[in-house]
Every structure is written in C-alpha cells, then in structure tokens.
Amino acid sequence: MPRYFTEEHEWIDIEGDSATVGITDYAQEQLGDIVFVELPDVGAMLDKGGDAAVVESVKAASDVYSPITGEVTEANGSLEDEPALVNSSAEEEGWFFRLTVSDKEELDGLMDDKAYKAFVDNL
Amino acid sequence: MERWKACSGTDVLSDTIPEEDIPLDPLPLDAWHRANGARMVSFAGYDMPIQYSGDTISHGGGIVAEHHWTRESASLFDVSHMGQLGVSGDGAGEALEALLPGGIASLKEGRMRYSMLLNEDGGILDDLMVTNAGAQFGLVVNGACKWDDIAHLREHLPDEITLTHYNENALLALQGPKAADVLTALVPEAGELTFMTARYADWGGVPLWIARAGYTGEDGFEIAVPGEHAQQLAEALTADDRVEPAGLGARDSLRLEAGLPLYGHDMTDATDPVSADLTFALTKKRRETGRWMGHEKVMAVLDAGPEQKRVGLLIDGRMPAREGAEVFAGDTKVGTVTSGGFSPTLSRPIAMAYVDAAYTAEGTALECAVRNKRLPAAVSPMPFVPHRYFRGS
Missing domain, CATH: 2.40.30.110 (Aminomethyltransferase beta-barrel domains)
Known part of the structure; x- marks a missing residue:
C-alpha cells in the first residue's frame, strides 16, 4: 500500500480506488496539542489542494487540504471524542478521512516517504 | 542597532526610539531557552519561547502540559520582553497621575496598582503595573508597546521628572500554587509579600526586585533581575522539581481563563477603560478630581454607559x-x-x-x-x- 506526502504535510495511503488521508507526525508536532478536528461530511466532493478539514490546536486553527480529487466516503469518528489521537498517532489511528481516487495521475506530483523526509529535513 | 543603544542600560533616555522592524538584541535567557527545548517565535521584536519540549521537562512539555503544571505546581515564564521603567524626581507620583487614571501619588511604598496609559480620547495606549518602589515609581509595560510608551511618557512628563529604561534587566515570572514555597526557599523575604506588593531582596549579592503579582490567575511572583544574572536565577528556580519552564502559549491560555485582557487584542487605542470592563482601575476619587489624560471622554462613557x-x-x-x-x-x-x-x-x-x-x-x-x-x-x-x-x- 503506497503512501504519499504533500508539501502541506498531509499523508495519503492508496488502496485500490480508495485513499486515506491524515497529517504527518511532523505536522502534529508543529501544531502542538490538538483540541478539535473539523472533518468533511461523507459525500462531500473535495478538490485536489482544496480545503478538506480544519485542525484546531490550543494556539491556532490550521487548514488541511485534500491531496487529491475525490468524494469523501468516511470520516474518522474517533477524533470527535479524542482529537489528541492526532498527536499520539498522527500517521495511524489519527487518520482524518477516506475518499475515492478519481484520477491516479494526481498522485504523480506527490512525494514518497524518502522525498518527504528530505523535504522536512530542509525546513 | 547603534541607533537605539542610547536607550539601553540605566542611562537616561535619549530621543532615539527604535523602528519596530529593527531586530532587537537577544534577551538574556535566549540561549537558556534553546538549551531547554524551547520553540522560539518572534514576539514584540524578540525571539521568545512559545513552548518547551524534551527530556529536561518532567511533564513532557507542550502548551497544555505547561498550562496544567502552572495550575498545579509552578512554572517559570520569561517575560523579559516587557518594558521595565522607572519614574523619579520630586512630584513623580503627581506627574504620573496626569497620564494614568488611578491613584498613584497615594500609593504606599511597596504597593502596586494596575493602570493604563490613555490618550486624549480615552483610548487605551497600554496597560501596565505601577509600583511605589520608594526612590521611584516602577512601571512594567507591554513589550510590544514599550517604545511608544516611552515616547508618550517623555513627551508628557515634566522635564524635572526622570524616566529610566531598565533595558538590561530580565523579568522572570514564577507562577503557580507552589511558587511561594519555591521562591521563599531561595529568597526568604519573598514570603513577606502579599498579592500586589513588592520589595527589594538581595539574593547572594544579586539585587532582585520581587513583586507578588502575575498574569495567570495563580499566586506567584514577577522578579526583576540584572540580565547577567538571569540564567543563574532561572537555573536556581528550575533546579526545584516543582518548577518547569513555560512559554507564551501557556501564558496566553492561562490569562484567558483568568479573564485578564491582552493589550492589542482585548483592548486597543480604540477602546476605553469602561468598554474594556476595567472601570475598577479608575480610582473613585480621581474620577471626580480629574486632571488625567482622557478624563472627560472616559467619564462621558461611564455616565452614559458603553x-x-x-x-x-x-x-x-x-x-x-x-x-x-x-x-x-x-x-x-x-x-x-x-x-x-x-x-x-x-x-x-x-x-x-x-x-x-x-x-x-x-x-x-x-x-x-x-x-x-x-x-x-x-x-x-x-x-x-x-x-x-x-x-x-
């Protein structure tokens, strides 16, 4: 199951025609204590690079963008009760939402884990 | 940098005020913060710690942990960006009363009062703490406003009144229910203070000016210390297991819970003390006697209601x-x-x-x-x- 990364610090796992999206461990660390995550509604159509979710830390609200175009099929209900999951498990249990993959070519411009690590090291 | 060197130290101020966008010299604890895992952000022209992380922090660090630690134990905040000013000379109290709506000349030695600088329209230029420190009145003003405050004070205080900027002092805030036990172990005189009183203390030859006050809603102290001794004091305080450092992030969430307004956000020069719900700072007698900048406008709001x-x-x-x-x-x-x-x-x-x-x-x-x-x-x-x-x- 390949995982890709964006320069806005989202990760995306691809499994067939479905994708799972979250924010990276680097991102959660930068944001600090997360107190609320506003997730997209199931059925919402997201555009690549468009607003998908908002993550609220104690200090500030930050936008999360959709790495690809697609329709939201599921949102992570666990984050409603336990937004701190994003801090403790950003790249596993703290996933944000799932969506359909409508155009696999959109993945071409994303980074793999090695490229993302190099990207973060240079920040 | 050289342009504003004249403002540093304990020199009487020159007319030279730095531009806002000129980067300022690092504050005395800059390196200490970084060594303790601080994430630094730009604030009031300085690099300041917003939060800490790492092995040296027993609670693990982060704004929420620092916040809880302050409410349960004690946290050390560096607030050296704030302006520490001295106003001295015959009639200094009366001179300050022309610019502040509170009773200043009547303040007993060692007592402090929350007040604010107002403009002619009754707008708030800054909020501050003023202390009768005996030989002079001490003012602690917001870091982001201090250069404008100095210009305002210089313009309006009479020539015979001396304004001093203690630009090389650090200011450390020790806040939390265990702050008093921690500080009195180092400086016994601190235990004699009650809320909103202040005194001088000698800490093994280091002069400290200690005020029992703060901005978290908890018991605690703000300690002015010469910059070259700031790290020594920070280390002595954090050597106590009950104390961990805390950053601006926790300071903001703590003051919000405490209902304490933040200048530039909850009050500006477009808001007056009555609208800002700070009427308590308008000393009753001085509402009647007046003769403070903005008096007429503020009284009109008070009479009519904001x-x-x-x-x-x-x-x-x-x-x-x-x-x-x-x-x-x-x-x-x-x-x-x-x-x-x-x-x-x-x-x-x-x-x-x-x-x-x-x-x-x-x-x-x-x-x-x-x-x-x-x-x-x-x-x-x-x-x-x-x-x-x-x-x-």
Missing part, C-alpha cells in the same frame, strides 16, 4: 471561536471575539468578546460564527477559572 462591553463567553462543544469571530444574537451581529481558545482547565472553548450593551447580561444566549458554523455561547462572568491570589493568611 455601547459595547468586554464580556466572557462560554462556548458549547469543542470548536474554539478565535479573535475576529463575529458574535450573533439570532440574525443580528452584536459583537466580535477579541481573544478565544480552548481552555485546558475547563476542557471547552472560552472567549472574550465585545458585545452590544443589551447583550452583556450573564447567561445571555449568543452564537459565534466560525467558518460555516454557528457555535452556541453564553455570556459568562470572568474569571472563567477562579483566581487564587495570596492576600495574606
């Missing part, structure tokens, strides 16, 4: 309403949030807002507009979390 007033809002759910969020009563916009965030103590969002006078009663149901949502909110008395100041046993 059009809008600063209130607290308790917000339902978990989504915070932040600065700039509009406040509604039904379809009518009745106010604006001036600071808001998530309260770690109450586990819910809280905010301060200016709302139309008709909607300021405790319990009034309002809504905050955040993105495409309306968050139910209720006007709440402040502080949101009770103050625990030490007023004497």
